[in-house]
Amino acid sequence: MKILTAPRMERCIGCHSCSLACARLVHKNLSWDTAGIRISSSGGLSTGFEARTRLACLPAPCVEACPTGAYSQRKGGGVVVKKSLCIRCGECAKACPVDAVFLDETREPFVCIHCGRCVSFCPHDCLELMDVETGRAEGGNAREGAS
Amino acid sequence: MIRDHFRVLFVDLSSGRGIIETVDGRDTVAGGSGLAALLFDRYALPDRPWDDPDQPLIFAIGPLTGAFPLMSKTVCAFKSPYHDQYAESHAGGRSALSLRFADYDALVIRGKARTPSCLSLGSRHLDLKDVHFLWGMDLFKTGKMLRRMYKGAGHRSIWRIGPAGENRSAMACINVDTYRHFGRLGCGAVMGAKNLKGIVVLGDGTFPLPEGKEYPKLFAEVHRKMTATDMMEKYHNYGTPINMAVLNGIHALPIRNLQKTSDPQIEGITGETFARDTLLRNAACAGCPVGCIHLGFVRERFMGENRYLYRQVSYDHEPIFACGAMLHVTNAFSVLALLDTVEREGLDVMSAGVALAWATEALEKGVISTKETIVPLAFGDEKTYREAVHHLGAASNDFYRLLGQGAMQAAKHYGGEDFACVLGQEMGGYATGEVFFVSQALGLRHSHLDTGGYSYDQKGKEPDVDGAVQFLLQDERARVLLTSMVSCLFARGVYGEPVLADCLRSIGYTTLADSTGALSGHVQKLRWQARLKTGFDPRTVSIPKRFLEVETWRGPINEAYLHALKDAYAEAILTLARTEG
Numbered sequence: 001m002k003i004l005t006a007p008r009m010e011r012c013i014g015c016h017s018c019s020l021a022c023a024r025l026v027h028k029n030l031s032w033d034t035a036g037i038r039i040s041s042s043g044g045l046s047t048g049f050e051a052r053t054r055l056a057c058l059p060a061p062c063v064e065a066c067p068t069g070a071y072s073q074r075k076g077g078g079v080v081v082k083k084s085l086c087i088r089c090g091e092c093a094k095a096c097p098v099d100a101v102f103l104d105e106t107r108e109p110f111v112c113i114h115c116g117r118c119v120s121f122c123p124h125d126c127l128e129l130m131d132v133e134t135g136r137a138e139g140g141n142a143r144e145g146a147s
Numbered sequence: 148m149i150r151d152h153f154r155v156l157f158v159d160l161s162s163g164r165g166i167i168e169t170v171d172g173r174d175t176v177a178g179g180s181g182l183a184a185l186l187f188d189r190y191a192l193p194d195r196p197w198d199d200p201d202q203p204l205i206f207a208i209g210p211l212t213g214a215f216p217l218m219s220k221t222v223c224a225f226k227s228p229y230h231d232q233y234a235e236s237h238a239g240g241r242s243a244l245s246l247r248f249a250d251y252d253a254l255v256i257r258g259k260a261r262t263p264s265c266l267s268l269g270s271r272h273l274d275l276k277d278v279h280f281l282w283g284m285d286l287f288k289t290g291k292m293l294r295r296m297y298k299g300a301g302h303r304s305i306w307r308i309g310p311a312g313e314n315r316s317a318m319a320c321i322n323v324d325t326y327r328h329f330g331r332l333g334c335g336a337v338m339g340a341k342n343l344k345g346i347v348v349l350g351d352g353t354f355p356l357p358e359g360k361e362y363p364k365l366f367a368e369v370h371r372k373m374t375a376t377d378m379m380e381k382y383h384n385y386g387t388p389i390n391m392a393v394l395n396g397i398h399a400l401p402i403r404n405l406q407k408t409s410d411p412q413i414e415g416i417t418g419e420t421f422a423r424d425t426l427l428r429n430a431a432c433a434g435c436p437v438g439c440i441h442l443g444f445v446r447e448r449f450m451g452e453n454r455y456l457y458r459q460v461s462y463d464h465e466p467i468f469a470c471g472a473m474l475h476v477t478n479a480f481s482v483l484a485l486l487d488t489v490e491r492e493g494l495d496v497m498s499a500g501v502a503l504a505w506a507t508e509a510l511e512k513g514v515i516s517t518k519e520t521i522v523p524l525a526f527g528d529e530k531t532y533r534e535a536v537h538h539l540g541a542a543s544n545d546f547y548r549l550l551g552q553g554a555m556q557a558a559k560h561y562g563g564e565d566f567a568c569v570l571g572q573e574m575g576g577y578a579t580g581e582v583f584f585v586s587q588a589l590g591l592r593h594s595h596l597d598t599g600g601y602s603y604d605q606k607g608k609e610p611d612v613d614g615a616v617q618f619l620l621q622d623e624r625a626r627v628l629l630t631s632m633v634s635c636l637f638a639r640g641v642y643g644e645p646v647l648a649d650c651l652r653s654i655g656y657t658t659l660a661d662s663t664g665a666l667s668g669h670v671q672k673l674r675w676q677a678r679l680k681t682g683f684d685p686r687t688v689s690i691p692k693r694f695l696e697v698e699t700w701r702g703p704i705n706e707a708y709l710h711a712l713k714d715a716y717a718e719a720i721l722t723l724a725r726t727e728g
Contacts, residue, residue: 005624013428013429013431013440014301014430014431014433014439015431015432015433015434015435015436015437015438016244016433016434017216017370017434017436020213020434025363025368026358026360028355028358029353029354029355029356030213030214030247030353030355031248031352031353031354032148032244032248032302032350032356032433033302033351033353037645038302039299039301040300040301040302041300041301042300046200048428049301053507085233096163098192104353105271120434121370123374123436123437123438124438134440
């Protein structure tokens, strides 16, 4: 079981390539909102960037909060969302302590599914897909200088 | 988002209301530069002055904005306070993607707000707030306040002016997201004249992408070219300041108000020196994985007992040339301190540096005195320049008010026109020779980015008037296609015409993809027509004597060649603008 982590955010340059990749490849949207990872500056551009993405909580507060069973716990951490069961109540977003659930204007939730498709689009190797059992990273960007 | 027309938001500042209109022309002007020229032609008042409240301030993005890497720029078009004619200035940051996700192809601002105001817009809101308490505030404080007042950190773009814009300086910029700028030709003064201190664009929209694999596959291919090859290395490694040592080495760097073109002391302000001693980190425009923005630091002891403050300052070749080489400030930290001061005032860094270089030589020569300059300007004296920058932004006296209208305006009044380094506006950082000088003097934006004239000079060809004019016209045309999409010009090596056509086709712009050749010529003409209609006559442009005294690695400037090229290019511009079709 793999989870997406953002261990090197101090390298982030704020290009939003990860969010755009998630929206494009997972959700088929042009967006920097409807994505499982969203980038924001932390108090103005001079103080760097932070990633709003799931922490793969175990147990996940959003699963507890979901009244219709749309959210279920994923083995190894994180959640699986069945959108057909979602009634757009927004309780998942309210329950999330780290603002990792994005609700669009119809209150449809967007969360990270830990697929790792954003990872290779990060030019500074801020992100990695980590195997929960072994603790090892996979994927990543092969650019020189990245470690 | 993908539409065969333009969705344009028109805001009337006097009422605080907006209307959304559909504008035709997607397949003939694409967006960006083309759309800006089209909107200017339709809504500007060529015979009325730049600060007439009814003049439009236009911001336009393109059909590929946000959809592909480095499609990350916004074109700002306006009637310029610098020459009272049509002008374009470009910026990145998060400006383009924010406008895209706010779901507008262009924003047109008309009227004048009753009180100093801030305009806020997104895909689901529009409001104009009174911000009289921000009037007079420098750019940094203004940024902090606006960030606190409006939501959307990370997915918004904040455009703001400093004191220079409020004081209607013709060299006032619009700062974008702290480290980027609509820099040149005074668009900051246009905001000031409209009582507009800030614009906050929230990118809160989402759009469906085409089904199928073609688009994501092409995106991945373009992304790979932008990041995995050496093509972009020069931009993210040392960045544009790599030019400092290169130009100094070939005697083509304007130094000390262009009194010379090479100097051993430039070693203190090369790209390599900045990277080694001052570079803190890189940053990127939204949608660009290259990350060419270089941030250095200024550390200042403000009190005894080791009390320090620090600030981050973005640097590039042009700012270092203007506030370093031209003022002979040859310590990297001193240059950053000066850039920080220029930023605070909301001035165009290139014009400010070059204008102060003229003022320094004018003071040396006794053309003006400290009665005018207030402080004793001297080449290399960064601390005095910082005071002068404040006077320039604040328009402290008649001299600085006039200097803020351009170095040549001041020179015409006080004398010293021969050594005002003005090519349409204060020069760019290249003393490469005849083709660059003519290119900037006559170019539509009077920018080093109008064409690659500096690169043509460096190819060392024999004087060839016809060949050079053909190069200038064709290179401008190629760049106009990119600035209509709207791509960063650093991506020009990747985005050739066939690649652009593939990109357009992959997201559904089929007709546009098939018409890029005709379109670029049409937009090139449209822009020149807008410029000529507002009073520009390329035949009347003169190039100051200082440029004729320059010596490069090729020896002295060939004066006859320069004049023949200027005359031929002027005629070619007129012919182009008058062509039928």
